[in-house]
Amino acid sequence: MHTHDHDRLLIIDFGSQVTQLIARRLRELNVYCEIHPFNIVTDAFLAEFAPKAVIFSGGPASVFADGAPMPPKGVFELGVPILGICYGQQVMMQCLGGKVERGHGTAEFGRAFVTPQTRRLALLQGWFEADREQVWMSHGDHVSEIAPGFEVYGTSPNAPFAITGDIERNFYAVQFHPEVHHTPNGSKLYENFVRLAGFRGDWTMGAYREEAIQRIRDQVGSGRVICALSGGVDSSVAAVLIHEAIGDQLTCVYVDHGLMRKNESEQVVGMFREHYNLPLIHADESDLFLGKLDGVSDPETKRKIIGGLFIEVFERHAREMGGAEFLAQGTLYPDVIESVSFSGGPSVTIKSHHNVGGLPERMNMQLVEPLRELFKDEVRALGRELGLPESFIGRHPFPGPGLAIRCPGEITRAKLDILREADAVYIDQIRKHGLYDEIWQAFVAILPVRTVGVMGDGRTYDFACALRAVTSVDGMTADYYPFSHEFLGETATRIINEVPGINRVTYDITSKPPGTIEWE
Numbered sequence: 065m066h067t068h069d070h071d072r073l074l075i076i077d078f079g080s081q082v083t084q085l086i087a088r089r090l091r092e093l094n095v096y097c098e099i100h101p102f103n104i105v106t107d108a109f110l111a112e113f114a115p116k117a118v119i120f121s122g123g124p125a126s127v128f129a130d131g132a133p134m135p136p137k138g139v140f141e142l143g144v145p146i147l148g149i150c151y152g153q154q155v156m157m158q159c160l161g162g163k164v165e166r167g168h169g170t171a172e173f174g175r176a177f178v179t180p181q182t183r184r185l186a187l188l189q190g191w192f193e194a195d196r197e198q199v200w201m202s203h204g205d206h207v208s209e210i211a212p213g214f215e216v217y218g219t220s221p222n223a224p225f226a227i228t229g230d231i232e233r234n235f236y237a238v239q240f241h242p243e244v245h246h247t248p249n250g251s252k253l254y255e256n257f258v259r260l261a262g263f264r265g266d267w268t269m270g271a272y273r274e275e276a277i278q279r280i281r282d283q284v285g286s287g288r289v290i291c292a293l294s295g296g297v298d299s300s301v302a303a304v305l306i307h308e309a310i311g312d313q314l315t316c317v318y319v320d321h322g323l324m325r326k327n328e329s330e331q332v333v334g335m336f337r338e339h340y341n342l343p344l345i346h347a348d349e350s351d352l353f354l355g356k357l358d359g360v361s362d363p364e365t366k367r368k369i370i371g372g373l374f375i376e377v378f379e380r381h382a383r384e385m386g387g388a389e390f391l392a393q394g395t396l397y398p399d400v401i402e403s404v405s406f407s408g409g410p411s412v413t414i415k416s417h418h419n420v421g422g423l424p425e426r427m428n429m430q431l432v433e434p435l436r437e438l439f440k441d442e443v444r445a446l447g448r449e450l451g452l453p454e455s456f457i458g459r460h461p462f463p464g465p466g467l468a469i470r471c472p473g474e475i476t477r478a479k480l481d482i483l484r485e486a487d488a489v490y491i492d493q494i495r496k497h498g499l500y501d502e503i504w505q506a507f508v509a510i511l512p513v514r515t516v517g518v519m520g521d522g523r524t525y526d527f528a529c530a531l532r533a534v535t536s537v538d539g540m541t542a543d544y545y546p547f548s549h550e551f552l553g554e555t556a557t558r559i560i561n562e563v564p565g566i567n568r569v570t571y572d573i574t575s576k577p578p579g580t581i582e583w584e
């Protein structure tokens with residue numbers, strides 16, 4: 065379980081779509097927390113985890129349905145503060161002797177307003193400065209009778225017990241979701257809760273860095289570690305942290321598959337060799353990858369070929385350097401969270417996102433994953449703490465298969481060259497207009513169509529390209545970025561003027577879902 069002795073908060077997941085946001089809000093308050101699904105949280109688990117406070121998430125079930133998810137009974141005997149949210153409120157009331165019902169006029173979806181009762185609650189410090197507070201609701205059932213010991217501190221039109229609390233036991237339960245953006249004062253509520261629970265706010269990146277370094281040393285001893293380094297935020301931060309811990313026992317392998325962006329290899333390899341003096345193998349494998357991809361147009365086949373070659377290349381270089389006992393990976397907390405799934409079956413594979421996942425088994429190595437407790441923005445904070453240049457920390461995510469999936473259909477070297485140039489102009493435009501940090505990801509895709517144009521009174525017959533730019537919090541959903549027409553016009557003109565091979569520029573305004581961020 066946990067590997068350090070910070071104050072710990074346990075979030076019991078009942079399957080809400082927004083459970084991860086609870087963790088985000090708490091981490092922002094320098095509180096260490098973990099999410100675990102209700103079905104693995106037993107009394108024994110609680111004893112080992114020893115939380116200083118517990119939060120019950122929302123969830124899609126109804127507490128009065130057969131087999132409704134329940135917390136372990138012992139959680140109420142721990143003597144620590146508990147906060148229940150939505151389903152979490154309902155299940156807390158049911159367990160402690162209250163009642164939950166579904167009936168006419170008990171649903172609320174979306175924005176609602178809570179008005180206070182006359183009694184004051186420390187949990188609500190800073191709330192109700194106006195006479196009502198905006199919250200976000202998403203429930204069909206509601207508490208119809210509160211459990212003994214509880215009082216009501218706020219009501220909304222369809223939730224008479226929107227805010228309830230038992231001050232004696234420090235149990236609180238709310239019907240709305242304070243973790244979402246649409247509850248503007250929601251963070252305040254979490255802040256009050258962790259203050260009441262006595263958290264010291266001891267989860268800082270400075271402390272994390274020291275502890276992570278010690279843990280890496282303890283795990284690795286005098287062994288050798290190799291790390292696949294893409295120059296992306298995750299693998300870069302992992303590499304620098306591990307290098308700080310064990311120095312030259314770490315070797316990084318950067319694979320140039322011929323599908324990187326303009327000047328990317330020079331930038332990544334240069335930065336790591338110059339600033340960190342870190343043992344780094346620059347594997348130029350573009351002939352191998354592009355050769356095997358020749359004539360391939362199916363997106364999943366491309367991914368499989370690239371994934372297989374990554375492993376092959378990596379194994380070869382590892383053998384050449386005499387092998388290693390450990391493999392470092394930039395696994396993050398969202399990859400680790402085992403969330404409750406109510407879908408009841410295997411979900412559909414939209415895309416098989418590649419990582420070097422097949423490696424540890426094939427090469428019989430142990431994993432070193434120093435970022436597995438962190439969210440992406442915490443990884444960035446750690447990168448800053450480690451002194452990585454801002455130009456690396458702020459980089460947009462870049463997929464493992466690189467430009468292969470931004471070149472729908474068959475890949476040719478000529479198309480890749482055009483794509484690299486167009487992408488460089490586009491990103492330059494975005495930076496010049498100061499928009500880079502507002503955007504989650506931006507890139508050009510070169511389309512497998514040629515169109516007719518007229519330039520300098522002559523006919524052209526060149527490729528069309530699509531610009532893509534999206535905002536997102538986690539890549540799971542996304543909106544297209546609302547550039548001004550002026551920006552788009554100027555960018556199209558520059559690309560057509562500066563990039564031979566392209567004579568038409570379009571802007572992709574599809575959100576995700578129904579689209580995806582990449583074109584393949």
Ligand SMILES: Nc1ncnc2c1ncn2[C@@H]1O[C@H](COP(=O)(O)OP(=O)(O)OP(=O)(O)O)[C@@H](O)[C@H]1O
Pocket residue numbers: 291292293294295296297298299300317318319320321393394418419420459460461462463464
């Ligand atoms: N060109 C590459 N050379 C070596 N390793 C790579 C390369 N591309 C991807 N990888 C490995 O695959 C992992 C997954 O890639 P992914 O793009 O998800 O993460 P990242 O590149 O570290 O960060 P980011 O999400 O910011 O791009 C990387 O962490 C890295 O270990």
Ligand SMILES: O=c1[nH]c(=O)c2[nH+]cn([C@@H]3O[C@H](COP(=O)(O)O)[C@@H](O)[C@H]3O)c2[nH]1
Pocket residue numbers: 367415416417418419461462463464465469505539540576579580581582583584
């Ligand atoms: O390492 C990766 N290997 C892949 O095969 C892959 N496909 C998409 N992505 C990245 O994942 C995020 C979501 O992308 P999609 O909306 O296109 O699925 C976006 O950030 C994409 O860039 C990949 N990353």
Ligand SMILES: NC(=O)CC[C@H](N)C(=O)O
Pocket residue numbers: 080121122123124125126149150151152202203204205206
């Ligand atoms: N968002 C939730 O937690 C919903 C709880 C419960 N299923 C309801 O509809 O009231």
Ligand SMILES: [Mg+2]
Pocket residue numbers: 294296297461462463464
């Ligand atoms: Mg990447």
